[in-house]
Amino acid sequence: MNFASDNAGGVHPRIMAALAAANEGHVPSYGADRITHAAQDRVRELFDAPEAAVHFLTSGTAANALALSLLAPGWGKVFCHETAHIQTSETGAPEFFTGGAKLVGIPGIGGKITPEALAETLVVHGREGVHAGVNAALSLTNATEWGTAYSPDEVAALASIAREAGLGVHMDGARFANALAGLDVAPADLTWRAGVDMLSLGATKNGCMAVEAVVIFDPAKSEEFGFRRKRGGGLVSKHRFLSAQVLGWLEGDLWLQLARHANAMAHELALGLSRLPGVRIDQRVETNSVFATIPRDLHRRACASGICYHLWPHTQDETGEDPVSIRLVCGWDTRLEDVEGALRALS
Amino acid sequence: MNFASDNAGGVHPRIMAALAAANEGHVPSYGADRITHAAQDRVRELFDAPEAAVHFLTSGTAANALALSLLAPGWGKVFCHETAHIQTSETGAPEFFTGGAKLVGIPGIGGKITPEALAETLVVHGREGVHAGVNAALSLTNATEWGTAYSPDEVAALASIAREAGLGVHMDGARFANALAGLDVAPADLTWRAGVDMLSLGATKNGCMAVEAVVIFDPAKSEEFGFRRKRGGGLVSKHRFLSAQVLGWLEGDLWLQLARHANAMAHELALGLSRLPGVRIDQRVETNSVFATIPRDLHRRACASGICYHLWPHTQDETGEDPVSIRLVCGWDTRLEDVEGALRALS
Amino acid sequence: MNFASDNAGGVHPRIMAALAAANEGHVPSYGADRITHAAQDRVRELFDAPEAAVHFLTSGTAANALALSLLAPGWGKVFCHETAHIQTSETGAPEFFTGGAKLVGIPGIGGKITPEALAETLVVHGREGVHAGVNAALSLTNATEWGTAYSPDEVAALASIAREAGLGVHMDGARFANALAGLDVAPADLTWRAGVDMLSLGATKNGCMAVEAVVIFDPAKSEEFGFRRKRGGGLVSKHRFLSAQVLGWLEGDLWLQLARHANAMAHELALGLSRLPGVRIDQRVETNSVFATIPRDLHRRACASGICYHLWPHTQDETGEDPVSIRLVCGWDTRLEDVEGALRALS
């Protein structure tokens, strides 16, 4: 019963099948093959964005950092939530790929930046120029690091402030499918129609093996991408095997089905947890993560029963605090019986 | 009557004389000359640090960024006050020279970090490792950006927490002489004896033309410095003219006399301002800067009278807010009559 | 009949099977899983190097650039053959990851550096210091870009000169298995026993989907690797799927069988080509590539028959020169009937 991360899961059988099917004969490498073109077309179609540039990579950190490097120079500032993955968990990759841009964390409940907070931060960082640098980009994680999701209107409100201030808008969509499924909206509505310039579209967590896409809605901003990906070591040679994953994942809306299932499991889990004595659900469950505060006794029991999850934030004292705050993540392959089994073990 | 910055001032006549005296014959370039060796020795002597490495540069930003690049790798975090010059006014130079380190701003009254705030921040950033990076350095500005000064005990308390956590300790001493003069302590007591590994020792603002020193108390950390300075474009060829400034500046404790004078002028100015109706002095004046909040009417009168200073923070609306917050800086060449003239014009 | 690149081929069925077998249940991500540990152990065992650090990535460019970043600082020089892949085909990745190191190309017949040429180059670059930088690393490609292979003795002779001069030694082993197979020597003999510090061990071209290993024989040099890989966007989350490929590839010496087969096909192809009128084989075939100069007529016929390969070097005029120089690469999945068919079409 592993709720530690959606990275702990495996690959969906239909995606394995797509990989097997792609393993035929010789094809051009580095993305010049037909499977890659088909996958790129399919992404463009799903996003209703015929002009978008679509690039595949094997890591979300690379996707985010490369996308940001198109938006922010080394003397730029990137505004993001203070708990954004790019700020807390990417070891300086955005700084490395941009050549030194500064990430400015904005606080906000539930992992979300409010328009007010963004506007206020832009005032505080209003002095641009040779000593202060330039305000370059806004990066929104959707679904957020706290399992919530920005709606199209929320994205649009933030992007509008950002664009007014001359910022490009990036969306870290490591769990974009979960956000789409949770909100039940169209990909275009949550991205370019709401003012997003670039999306890191995560597929790995949601049933793939290792593939993320960067979707650049304004292709003029895409010219450098190929050079930056290659010199960043991110260009995979037998490219068809990235693209085949993407095709299999999108085929027949598998990606949304998997995301919906993961979200449903998280709701189920939260519901069950909320009924346990002393348990508090800390965030509204909008996608596939559950944040809860639970008595230390219960935590001990969970660990003893082989129920895996992370303390959240990580800096809690593993032995001392009571209650403890935890994060549980459901994936495309979390089974209802896993959830029920976990709840039973804790009751 | 210019109180905008101590960068607006000129060069002390004795330093001009030192430059003229150094302008004799041919000497080895790039720091292999006797004037440079003498200046380095003099710094070591004043800091009671016979093993220290001493390097000269023409910009404080370069001094800070290079010093930090010895302490923090590209995946490191540098902890500093949220209004530290390295964070707000160096356009990503620390990020550039370190190869992407992340500056973590810590709030604190009067531009000062408290031990409690540092300790708490280190807990929040307690998760080190491949996703989070490493906690690498603490950078303290002394005198601070708000004109206050950390005492040797305060530095020691912070450095002790830092060292416990494995951090190197850097001091941005753009106005180090003003801090020394304000506190009336010895250079060694405010630096290495209190746990500081590296000092950016500012001389330009305090009467020189263009020279800053980096003093590296642990010479083992200095090995890379020469390479980093050269490839950063910071190695001046006719080096004797940097060193001559330093020698002139330190000769007969000129540096401390100049700093004491600037501090005294700031006290005078603050005292006079505090007597004006509606004026509030916002920070205890401990060195050479005065931070005040004044009625907009008074601000208009000051501008009309040719009294120059900066709104502080810069992001205030130049036409709207009432009262306005301002910063006035006194330099080595601020005359008592300038201060009195300004106060008279405002009365 | 594709001889363009060994990147054009697919994945060996046993490696596909290993991927399928790894797709079971939940396991820790980012390399903390048992499959990864097993793969690392297996590499250590094969190299008779129980202390070596072993890291997996999805691109050879990332492997090379990260390995070099452990050996060369931004002010370092990396010596390599003038046609080394790191110099001609990695878009500045080594410069990016090292923070600006300079690659110094050394000419040499058959893609190989001779001890004399290396020694002479080190004399020319003998002035180290703050203006010139430091001589940091030697990088040898084995098998070379021209299909030849350095023997253990040849590696040892070069590594010995390098080490004498204080250089670290890196081997770009994108086609390491082909070199091993061609030379019929043990992995340890061609690497650490001959003085190699780090190996980029290529698996993708030789039957895998997307996995390369960096083997660091001196684990003290490995400490930074994890940070550098992560912030370079090279850490794959569902890590077991890299490791499973490696395990499948090494199982039962599959890697050597595949390499031997590819090499044999190249010999067959070269033999057949050499019998065609006007054809000259330009390099002794020691691994899986054939370099030949052929009449333009024959080139036209080949293209018309669907035989794919690259002009080599690429800068030849596609329409004008006669004869033309070409590179043909055989892979693990090149069939004897492909070779024979190609030769028949050209006769």
Add this chain to the structure above:
Amino acid sequence: MNFASDNAGGVHPRIMAALAAANEGHVPSYGADRITHAAQDRVRELFDAPEAAVHFLTSGTAANALALSLLAPGWGKVFCHETAHIQTSETGAPEFFTGGAKLVGIPGIGGKITPEALAETLVVHGREGVHAGVNAALSLTNATEWGTAYSPDEVAALASIAREAGLGVHMDGARFANALAGLDVAPADLTWRAGVDMLSLGATKNGCMAVEAVVIFDPAKSEEFGFRRKRGGGLVSKHRFLSAQVLGWLEGDLWLQLARHANAMAHELALGLSRLPGVRIDQRVETNSVFATIPRDLHRRACASGICYHLWPHTQDETGEDPVSIRLVCGWDTRLEDVEGALRALS
């Protein structure tokens, strides 16, 4: 009798006087002062380039690296002579500031690139694209590292090839005044009229204390410069003291007088040396450097007589080779009696 470098000399009295004159009162810092504006205007006027952007720095390495960073991205190639200062003596600064660009050295007699060699090199590097990077810039040193000077026609021929190939053109003019004086041509003719986009205009060696200018003839390419200079630590605060040097240096064509004098001294020195038995002058003396090969005996005598110069190249064996090759540089302050004294001592 120091002929080691024009960096070993001092500051011309008129430039010292200009510094003293600039040391009056308070002025805006960071280049917003009237002296800076006047110096920038004067440069524009002398180059007949009213639109040019002019920036001042304290190091030639910074000037070169920053100029190149405007022309070449991290995946770009910069073509230069194989003995160009940017390639041999700037410790990776161009690589650092560009974010990883690759310098491609072109051989050529007398430190000069010929049009044929440039064209041929561009063919060899003709494969641009995601694996190879892009061809970004040509950098010409004028006067060259071997004391020769490109004429306007020679520059134009090279720049024309470069521009055809899409390259920007940079001129490293560390000794630009010496080239101008040697050729007796106008600044504009040797730069923008011949196709140069950016000039590093050296003043330090030619009588100043520490100031170099970057002149950007196409101001659209200048926008980033301010940010890049600041974050590179190259923005000097009391900027008037850089600008005052430039004004004093250009006033009444002092710069050309000083360069003419240095050139004349080099001619005198070469003439005298050429008459000594066993001495060969290796390069036509066109500016202020003399390259000669002399018997080791003579070399010993020179050293014993206190005549300073460098072995050239540096990698010669200080004790062994006979004859030895040397470089002697004359400066603005080399006196005829120094030259005559040296010649006398060697006769």
